[in-house]
Amino acid sequence: MAVTPDSLQVYVANAGSNNVSVISTATNTVTTTVGVGTTPLGVAIIPPAPTPKPSLTITKSHTGNFTAGRVGVYTITVGNNGTAPTDGTTVTMKDTLPAGLTAASITGRGWSCVRSTLTCTRSDVLNPGNTYPPITLRVRASRTATGTLTNTAMVSGGGDGTATATATATDPTIIDPCDDHHHW
Structure with a gap:
């Protein structure tokens, strides 16, 4: 399981169902399920790279x-x-x-x-x-x-x-x- 940096969603790997559930932390309900292949064992969230800017x-x-x-x-x-x-x-x-x-x-x-x-x-x-x-x-x-x-x-x-x-x-x-x- 992994939580987004803004804490608005939780992603849960479902090894038995071969998918990942996306749960809204505001409502504590599954908002979507994504098929990911055979037996997912983990989830990682990588924040986007910062946008290059002048200073x-x-x-x-x-x-x-x-x-x-x-x-x-x-x-x-x-x-x-x-x-x-x-x-x-x-x-x-x-x-x-x-x-x-x-x-x-x-x-x-x-x-x-x-x-x-x-x-x-x-x-x-x-x-x-x-x-x-x-x-x-x-x-x-x-x-x-x-x-x-x-x-x-x-x-x-x-x-x-x-x-x-x-x-x-x-x-x-x-x-x-x-x-x-x-x-x-």
Whole structure:
């Protein structure tokens, strides 16, 4: 005898009748009987293999500390670590700058980027284990920005099959005070 993973049915091998009975657990009655050949001795239920799905990832990085009043650069990379390619629907990367940072430009080969919303989109297929070309986000730190600011970016779309369907990356960035007042 074997129970289905959802516990809705029980399959019972009937060696004397050369068949398998399917019993509804809700009603405790036989709903069907299937002929299976001579003297069945056991039943096994193998769950179906999971459907392959894409799973988008995002990483965000920068080099060194930024300086108040100067431009700094972030690199944002979107990848697919799922088991299937993206499905050709729009993939959207959205960056959210913390107070103290202002976008100067946002670009990436093959990406359609809008600086005013810090959003980049594309819809070409991304195979598992690959990444799209990186996005370069140039920002200016305000003259009064100091300490650690955290920049956040999210990616969604493309048929992402994960439970949340949104991946997020954060990048804490140290802002050093300006050391040269001639740039003001």
